[in-house]
Amino acid sequence: xxxxxxxxxxxxxxxxxxxxxxxxxxxxxxxxxxxxxxxxxxxxxxxxxxxxxxxxxxxxxxxxxxxxxxxxxxxxxxxxxxxxxxxxxxxxxxxxxxxxxxxxxxxxxxxxxxxxxxxxxxxxxxxxxxxxxxxxxxxxxxxxxxxxxxxxxxxxxxxxxxxxxxxxxxxxxxxxxxxxxxxxxxxxxxxxxxxxxxxxxxxxxxxxxxxxxxxxxxxxxxxxxxxxxxxxxxxxxxxxxxxxxxxxxxxxxxxxxxxxxxxxxxxxxxxxxxxxxxxxxxxxxxxxxxxxxxxxxxxxxxxxxxxxxxxxxxxxxxxxxxxxxxxxxxxxxxxxxxxxxxxxxxxxxxxxxxxxxxxxxxxxxxxxxxxxxxxxxxxxxxxxxxxxxxxxxxxxxxxxxxxxxxxxxxxxxxxxxxxxxxxxxxxxxxxxxxxxxxxxxxxxxxxxxxxxxxxxxxxxxxxxxxxxxxxxxxx
Amino acid sequence: xxxxxxxxxxxxxxxxxxxxxxxxxxxxxxxxxxxxxxxxxxxxxxxxxxxxxxxxxxxxxxxxxxxxxxxxxxxxxxxxxxxxxxxxxxxxxxxxxxxxxxxxxxxxxxxxxxxxxxxxxxxxxxxxxxxxxxxxxxxxxxxxxxxxxxxxxxxxxxxxxxxxxxxxxxxxxxxxxxxxxxxxxxxxxxxxxxxxxxxxxxxxxxxxxxxxxxxxxxxxxxxxxxxxxxxxxxxxxxxxxxxxxxxxxxxxxxxxxxxxxxxxxxxxxxxxxxxxxxxxxxxxxxxxxxxxxxxxxxxxxxxxxxxxxxxxxxxxxxxxxxxxxxxxxxxxxxxxxxxxxxxxxxxxxxxxxxxxxxxxxxxxxxxxxxxxxxxxxxxxxxxxxxxxxxxxxxxxxxxxxxxxxxxxxxxxxxxxxxxxxxxxxxxxxxxxxxxxxxxxxxxxxxxxxxxxxxxxxxxxxxxxxxxxxxxxxxx
Numbered sequence: 023x024x025x026x027x028x029x030x031x032x033x034x035x036x037x038x039x040x041x042x043x044x045x046x047x048x049x050x051x052x053x054x055x056x057x058x059x060x061x062x063x064x065x066x067x068x069x070x071x072x073x074x075x076x077x078x079x080x081x082x083x084x085x086x087x088x089x090x091x092x093x094x095x096x097x098x099x100x101x102x103x104x105x106x107x108x109x110x111x112x113x114x115x116x117x118x119x120x121x122x123x124x125x126x127x128x129x130x131x132x133x134x135x136x137x138x139x140x141x142x143x144x145x146x147x148x149x150x151x152x153x154x155x156x157x158x159x160x161x162x163x164x165x166x167x168x169x170x171x172x173x174x175x176x177x178x179x180x181x182x183x184x185x186x187x188x189x190x191x192x193x194x195x196x197x198x199x200x201x202x203x204x205x206x207x208x209x210x211x212x213x214x215x216x217x218x219x220x221x222x223x224x225x226x227x228x229x230x231x232x233x234x235x236x237x238x239x240x241x242x243x244x245x246x247x248x249x250x251x252x253x254x255x256x257x258x259x260x261x262x263x264x265x266x267x268x269x270x271x272x273x274x275x276x277x278x279x280x281x282x283x284x285x286x287x288x289x290x291x292x293x294x295x296x297x298x299x300x301x302x303x304x305x306x307x308x309x310x311x312x313x314x315x316x317x318x319x320x321x322x323x324x325x326x327x328x329x330x331x332x333x334x335x336x337x338x339x340x341x342x343x344x345x346x347x348x349x350x351x352x353x354x355x356x357x358x359x360x361x362x363x364x365x366x367x368x369x370x371x372x373x374x375x376x377x378x379x380x381x382x383x384x385x386x387x388x389x390x391x392x393x394x395x396x397x398x399x400x401x402x403x404x405x406x407x408x409x410x411x412x413x414x415x416x417x418x419x420x421x422x423x424x425x426x427x428x429x430x431x432x433x434x435x436x437x438x439x440x441x442x443x444x445x446x447x448x449x450x451x452x453x454x455x456x457x458x459x460x461x462x463x464x465x466x467x468x469x470x471x472x473x474x475x476x477x478x479x480x481x482x483x484x485x486x487x488x489x490x491x492x493x494x495x496x497x
Numbered sequence: 498x499x500x501x502x503x504x505x506x507x508x509x510x511x512x513x514x515x516x517x518x519x520x521x522x523x524x525x526x527x528x529x530x531x532x533x534x535x536x537x538x539x540x541x542x543x544x545x546x547x548x549x550x551x552x553x554x555x556x557x558x559x560x561x562x563x564x565x566x567x568x569x570x571x572x573x574x575x576x577x578x579x580x581x582x583x584x585x586x587x588x589x590x591x592x593x594x595x596x597x598x599x600x601x602x603x604x605x606x607x608x609x610x611x612x613x614x615x616x617x618x619x620x621x622x623x624x625x626x627x628x629x630x631x632x633x634x635x636x637x638x639x640x641x642x643x644x645x646x647x648x649x650x651x652x653x654x655x656x657x658x659x660x661x662x663x664x665x666x667x668x669x670x671x672x673x674x675x676x677x678x679x680x681x682x683x684x685x686x687x688x689x690x691x692x693x694x695x696x697x698x699x700x701x702x703x704x705x706x707x708x709x710x711x712x713x714x715x716x717x718x719x720x721x722x723x724x725x726x727x728x729x730x731x732x733x734x735x736x737x738x739x740x741x742x743x744x745x746x747x748x749x750x751x752x753x754x755x756x757x758x759x760x761x762x763x764x765x766x767x768x769x770x771x772x773x774x775x776x777x778x779x780x781x782x783x784x785x786x787x788x789x790x791x792x793x794x795x796x797x798x799x800x801x802x803x804x805x806x807x808x809x810x811x812x813x814x815x816x817x818x819x820x821x822x823x824x825x826x827x828x829x830x831x832x833x834x835x836x837x838x839x840x841x842x843x844x845x846x847x848x849x850x851x852x853x854x855x856x857x858x859x860x861x862x863x864x865x866x867x868x869x870x871x872x873x874x875x876x877x878x879x880x881x882x883x884x885x886x887x888x889x890x891x892x893x894x895x896x897x898x899x900x901x902x903x904x905x906x907x908x909x910x911x912x913x914x915x916x917x918x919x920x921x922x923x924x925x926x927x928x929x930x931x932x933x934x935x936x937x938x939x940x941x942x943x944x945x946x947x948x949x950x951x952x953x954x955x956x957x958x959x960x961x962x963x964x965x966x967x968x969x970x971x972x
Contacts, residue, residue, distance in 0.1 A: 054613065054616070055616050061566050067564050068562075087542075088539065088542050092536070093653055094590070094639075116595075117590050118591070119591040121643070131606070141530050348626075
């Protein structure tokens, strides 16, 4: 395909600018008058709604219940868990005035809600019979960021945050892993994005967590994007908040906690992993519009009649379909819906009608099909699966091609310069981790569950290697 | 029914305390450590989710698109429309610190988002082709309240706020009325609550609106509860924000605006309108649990087997069903689900099984049915409709019985003391409105669409009457 959309920067010219162009031109978002805060426009928000719907169903299936906790956290409450404060305090938005009065205990606009959940759990958990508690909320959070980029890093973003309490450490750890599986499945089945799953190093884990697990996606510019995390907290927060329950043996015990979240950052992943020089390319299962119908010579009554027939028929079959009967030219419309990444375009022209066919074009590779009228629905359904698989496999091949074992420190630099993950044998010492960052501005993304060690020595210091770590430059 | 739940106050002893007791004991909400901010617990939030689902579908059907705009509004932007500032400024929460710095332009946590929507619309509306715009967002808003009550008045509440722009005043006014119809339908079809629909007086309308329409519900303590509003703004905000579009005649024009919203206040209406001394009574279509199955003598294997069969069967049929197999006594469970207002209880005991029947009890009036096993699903479905109708009609009768024409100022006081609406002939003068408030602490709830005037003179001043107004004491 040639680049019909001259209005956007080409990826190879400036990937960062291409990204911003797509965000704006595909009408996913707009900047607001509040610095660092974006507007989620209908087309962008609809993608998020589809992600929400998928995850919410999965969460409920495993017994998670939705709740809503306050938007603000009193400073005194926020300070109860020490590591947590240190991690978040520098990037909080703080309200100091309510009505006409200055607040005695200023209110922090939630950057995350561990403290509020713990405060609530301390009130409602009394007995082992009250466990487990598995709560989730869909909301926005605020982190006061100096440099922001649409969906990737913003002063406010939309997310879900799950917070659980269990009787035992085993159950809690299992929860953190189960939720990671659900996120991974969303990548595989909904977003067509392969993730690397693993556990974070001590240096990279969440403020206050014992263990942090993550899914990491790889962008076409070779940088990693942390796309979701789950945390096992042990009983640290629970102790700080005095949460105790009467156990099965009639003794007071402290519960074990997890939290987990994904955010609108996933939109950034979708845009980058799949997009091209004509704009967005959306996987069919998450696309707000799955099929756009474009009438050719729409002034002819039989064309509009047939286009409406297809529209009603596909809609009734549960397909998210749009008929564009605006007075723009078909060429303009082709570009517009390519920019918006609509997976399938169905063209209806007078000649097609007399031949009893329609033309269907795939957004992801431009392939066209002439389809008999009677086969349109089955062909559309079939192509959704084909497209999804093609998009996933393309991203997966890229991931494989850009995951390289590093056998020397020099090679490490070459891997990062080419882009992608360096698989590194590591002794476990934070100094070695720091050294990679100093040398190459790359961080330990995770220690993947599939370890497959390939050397016995730490790449950096030469001591005994303990772990395989994926290092990369990252968003 | 006798009051099995001795733990809650009786309505006739102290209605306000009864309300608070139900909110807490039915586990709809809890207080948080943030004064005036409540926690929406799973059972309460699930009711809100059902309301969201109903409304979101209706909104989308009429072409509304969901978006998400920033949580905070720069003070300078907030001050652009004068009436609006005066109306909201005294009750705002203001953030003055971001990260380590004091903010030059302090950020108001949104109490409502007209200003942000106008700011965005000014950027994206250029031509009549861009109209109408019909955006909605589901979010929370903050209004710094001195006295708060669960769901009825809080410093933070959940709501949806729709904001639209149209080419003409006629279209915009029609939108405000159409959305009011949707809210009214939710009362009739989902919540089993009859509303009085009408237009607000000048004194009672929204800050900055030309016209405010509202739905008003009547509580069993005789007080009115404003349950939803829609506003026609004319072009006042649009002018203040410089929103202009190139019209069909190629001239610059100013669009016409509406906004509309309902909130978690509706939960307060449900609780009060339907509740009784045993707790909550939920209309079936909005109930998170529609049927609770309670095994009697659940230690007998055939009882649990049959209970599970019913559970799986009803669940597969799309009924929201819960099987309580906890080790509490059946009596405890009866009370618990009465408190939680579950519309139907299905009892399964050994004798029922050998008779090939189950016992179904209605929460709203305690009526019991012995139902053949094969008829359980059809009977459950039938009873949902019966219950819904009974609950609606009971509330409607109460509304009729407590809506009274006032023929003298003294009678007006008697009406308010008995509770309910006084229908008042009114000249339209705000002084007369003020006088009613001074004398009886009652406000003009709305001028109902069904006017039916019954006198020619203003009840208060005796001048020519222009309108029928419903006055009431209100939440």
